Amino acid sequence: MEGVEERVEEMREVFRSGKTKSEKWRRSQLMGLQAMVQQEEKTIFEVLQKDLGKHPVESFRDEVGLVIKSINLALSSLKDWMNPKSVKIPLFALPASSSLVPEPLGNVLLFSSWNFPIVLALEPMIGAIAAGNTVALKPSELAPASTQFLADVIPRYLDGCAVKVFVGGAAMGSQLLELAWDKIFFTGSPRVARLVMVAAAKHLTPVILELGGKCPAIFDKLSSSQQEIAARRLVAGKWGPCCGQACIGVDYVLVERRFAQNLIELLRKTVSTMYEDSRNLARVVNQEHFIRLKSLLKDPAVYSSVVFGGGVDNDAMTIEPTILLDPPLDSAIMNEEIFGPLLPIITVENIQDSITFINDRPKPLAIYVFTNDETLRQQVLGGTSSGSVTFNDTMVQFALDTLPFGGVGSSGFGRYHGKFSFDAFTHEKAVMRRHLLLDLPQRYPPWSNLKLDFLRSVYNYDYISLILFTLGLKR
Ligand code: NAD
DSSP: OTTHHHHHHHHHHHHHHTGGGSHHHHHHHHHHHHHHHHHTHHHHHHHHHHHHOOOHHHHIIIIIHHHHHHHHHHHHHHHHHHSOEEEOOOGGGOSEEEEEEEEEOSEEEEEOOSSSTTHHHHHHHHHHHHTTOEEEEEOOTTSHHHHHHHHHHHHHHSOTTTEEEOOOSHHHHHHHHHSOOSEEEEESOHHHHHHHHHHHHHHTOOEEEEOOOOOEEEEOOOOHHHHHHHHHHHHHHHTTTGGGOOTTSOOEEEEEGGGHHHHHHHHHHHHHHHTSSGGGSOOOSOHHHHHHHHHHHHSHHHHTTEEEOOOEETTTTEEOOEEEESOOTTSGGGTSOOOSSEEEEEEESSTTHHHHHHHTSOOOSEEEEEOSOHHHHHHHHHHOOOSEEEESOSSGGGGOTTSOBOOOGGGEEOOBSHHHHHHHTEEEEEEEEEOSOOOOGGGSSSOOHHHHHHHHHHHTTOHHHHHHHHTTOOO
16 A cells, blocks of 8 residues: 555654654643544544444443543643652662663554444553554554544644554555554454564564453342342443443353343343333444354254344344353354354353353453352452453443453453553663762672672672671671
């Protein structure tokens, strides 16, 4: 594609000029982003409606509102984040001082996904700008209205020489990956993540991979009033975020067999209340994903496990909120990330068996546990590995600036949100300031056993011996 290299070279020149390092520049860009999201809110609602059928309230909750919150935090914390942080130094290194000095990495490349096309593009951008980098954003071609919106408005509100949007599909992504970057931040599928890592290896570029997987929810015994709240949160965590097309959305539920019917009834009632008006449910992104989701139901053994919903409208490209009870564990629906409005319920004899079930599969991005049982909580925390664990709710962990967001194992690596976003795009330079005073001869040759003893006391933090050596009282 023409002009890509020239545009990237322009970013590099801007970074080399030092312009993006000043607090003033960073602040002005964050304020530009803030103005953009606030003034263009209506257009954002429109493009999200067009790309994904999201209700404006859902768009505010999951995209606009989150971005505003994160910009506010970055603006109020910027000075503190940018300040060098003093660190302790051991007695033997005195007189000296040492600190961690944050410096921007340089030119960073962000890939974002289509399911939350605004927040997944802007949230890492906030961190990259706050850290003083130039930013190339490659949004997903599968949310074309949102991508075009970002490409149109970002140059109007931000410094277009330093923050650029590259519109296109896989070909554009590949072309960008051929170039040298100082960091690549990728949100998307494991398949493309592997291509990203191979390309990054060529230039030894560090990467952050925000991937997905199958996020389980464990549903333990609860009182009836608690069950209603838990069901609402479960339904909101399955169908609420973009019609189930969310990396941290609930993929499947684990429940003791004896409670399964009760859970199905609760979910059925809750889904009917929340999504009676279909405008409250976003839609499947495109024909390809619609066909993929339909194919998950095609297997007769899977289809016969449907206990609620299952209706498909080919013309409207919609699939009803669907619940399946114990579909075969070797079926595609139990082995691929569902990313759509289908919810398998898997029964276990004993709720503790959920832990083995989870551990037999790739490490999830999120685990949700509805329980009052502290023992179960500790068993999940100590006995499983995942990007996050949330007790008695779903999804809300994404909105906390104080918790890092990221995966582990096949759900990705690296993390962001809040100060973690700033850190993701920052190199903390180790700085030590020594004085030209007090030079101990024991650190230099010619060597002797005495010097060896002295060095032993240094590395053993044996300060008494050290002082005695220094005063010549120990030989
Ligand atoms: P994807 O990997 O297909 O696309 C991600 C980005 O990579 C897009 O910008 C796309 O244009 C680009 N791309 C695609 N093919 C490419 C290629 N050959 N070379 C270079 N670039 C290429 O993923 P997707 O369909 O957008 O997203 C779905 C996946 O993302 C799911 O697995 C989901 O769990 C995950 N996801 C994770 C998070 C998270 O924050 N952890 C958020 C949303 C989605």
